[in-house]
Amino acid sequence: MFYPQADAQAGASRQRYVPLRTGANLPASIFNLFTLSTTVSYALDIWGGERRNVEGLAAQADAQRHALAAARLTLAANVVNTMIARAAYADEIAVTRELIALTDEQIRLTRAQVNAGASAYSAVLSLEAARASLDASLPALEQKTGEADDLLATLAGRYPAERAPPELSLAEIALPAELPQTVPSELVRRRPDILQAEAALHAASANIGVATAALFPGVTLSASGGFDATRASALFGAAGKTWSVGASITAPLFHGGALWYQRKAAIDAFDESSAAYRQTVLSAFAQVADTLRALDHDAAALDAQSRATDAAREALRLVTIEFETGAAGYLQVLAADQQYRQARLAWVQASAQRLQDTVALYAALGGGWGDSRQR
Known part of the structure; x- marks a missing residue:
C-alpha cells in the first residue's frame, strides 16, 4: 500500500x-x-499497482454503501406502498359494507312492492344478485388487509403475530404539494443503483491497473x-x-501467460461493468419516464372520478330534497345513495393508484425530487 x-x-x-x-x-x-x-x-509503487489497488478497494466500499442505500430506499418504498394499499383496502371494505346495507334496504322495500303487486319479482332477484356480488368481494378484501398487515410487520422486523396495523384511511395520506412534470438527468443520476453501478465500474477500471502493474x-x-x-x-x-x-x-519471467490473461480478464470485466452501468442508467430513465406517464394518467383518472363522485353526491342531495317534498320515492333515494357509494369506491381505487405511483416516482428518483441538500 x-x-x-x-x-x-x-x-x-x-x-x-x-x-x-x-x-x-x-x-x-x-x-x-x-x-x-x-x-x-x-x-515501491513504481507502476501504480498499489495506488490502483487502494482505489479499487475504495470503489468496492462505495458500491456496498450505495447497495445499502438502495436497500433502505426499497424498504421505505415498500412500507409506504403497503400502508397505502392497507388504507385503500380498509376504505373499500367500509364502502362495500355501506353498499350492502343500502342493497338490503332496497331488497326489503322491493319485496314490499312485489307483495303489493307494484313490482315484478325479477327486481328482487337482481338486487339479491348484486348483494351476493358485494358479499363475495368482502373476503378477498379482508384477506388482502391481513396480508398487508403481515407484510408491514415483516418490513418492520417483527413477526406477523406481533403486528400492530395502523388505523389509516386514504384521506389521511397527502400527495406532495408539487409533482415534477419533467426530471433533469442530475436527479436520476443520484439513484443508489446507478451510483452502485458507477462504483463497480470504477473498481473494474482499477483492477486493470493492478493487473497491468503485475506485468512489470x-x-x-x-x-x-x-x-x-x-x-x-x-x-x-x-x-x-x-x-x-x-x-x-x-x-516476472514466465508464468505461462497467466499474467497476460489476468489483465485481459480485467479488461473484459471492465467492459461488462461498463455495459451493466449503461443498462442501469437506461433502465432508470425508462422507469422515471414510465412513472411520470403513469402519474399523468392517474391525475386524469382521479380528476374524472372526483367529478363523478361530486356529481353522484349532488344527485343524492337533490333526490333527498325531492323525497322530503314527496316528489320522489325512498327507493330512488337508496338508488342515488348506492350510485354515490360506488363512485366513492372507484375514487378510493383511483386515489390509491396515484399515491402508489407517486411513491414509485420517489423511488425512481433515488429518494425524491427536491434538492438533496434539503432532504
Whole structure:
C-alpha cells in the first residue's frame, strides 16, 4: 500500500544442530532457541499497482454503501406502498359494507312492492344478485388487509403475530404539494443503483491497473532486527542482537501467460461493468419516464372520478330534497345513495393508484425530487 508494512514475530523452539552441515567435524548439539524480531518492508509503487489497488478497494466500499442505500430506499418504498394499499383496502371494505346495507334496504322495500303487486319479482332477484356480488368481494378484501398487515410487520422486523396495523384511511395520506412534470438527468443520476453501478465500474477500471502493474518488475525495501538467545532470560542481551537491511527486485519471467490473461480478464470485466452501468442508467430513465406517464394518467383518472363522485353526491342531495317534498320515492333515494357509494369506491381505487405511483416516482428518483441538500 502507500505505507510500509511492519510485522513482529516471537518464537521458542528446541533444536538439534549438526555441524557437519557446514563441514565442521564436531558432535551434534541440542539447545533451546528463543527469538524476537521485527520486520519492516516497503514495496515501491513504481507502476501504480498499489495506488490502483487502494482505489479499487475504495470503489468496492462505495458500491456496498450505495447497495445499502438502495436497500433502505426499497424498504421505505415498500412500507409506504403497503400502508397505502392497507388504507385503500380498509376504505373499500367500509364502502362495500355501506353498499350492502343500502342493497338490503332496497331488497326489503322491493319485496314490499312485489307483495303489493307494484313490482315484478325479477327486481328482487337482481338486487339479491348484486348483494351476493358485494358479499363475495368482502373476503378477498379482508384477506388482502391481513396480508398487508403481515407484510408491514415483516418490513418492520417483527413477526406477523406481533403486528400492530395502523388505523389509516386514504384521506389521511397527502400527495406532495408539487409533482415534477419533467426530471433533469442530475436527479436520476443520484439513484443508489446507478451510483452502485458507477462504483463497480470504477473498481473494474482499477483492477486493470493492478493487473497491468503485475506485468512489470517490483522493488521492495526491507529491514529487520531482533534478538536470538538460548535462554529466555538472556533474550535481550547485546550478544543476541540481529539485524538485516536489503532490497529486492522481482520480475516476472514466465508464468505461462497467466499474467497476460489476468489483465485481459480485467479488461473484459471492465467492459461488462461498463455495459451493466449503461443498462442501469437506461433502465432508470425508462422507469422515471414510465412513472411520470403513469402519474399523468392517474391525475386524469382521479380528476374524472372526483367529478363523478361530486356529481353522484349532488344527485343524492337533490333526490333527498325531492323525497322530503314527496316528489320522489325512498327507493330512488337508496338508488342515488348506492350510485354515490360506488363512485366513492372507484375514487378510493383511483386515489390509491396515484399515491402508489407517486411513491414509485420517489423511488425512481433515488429518494425524491427536491434538492438533496434539503432532504
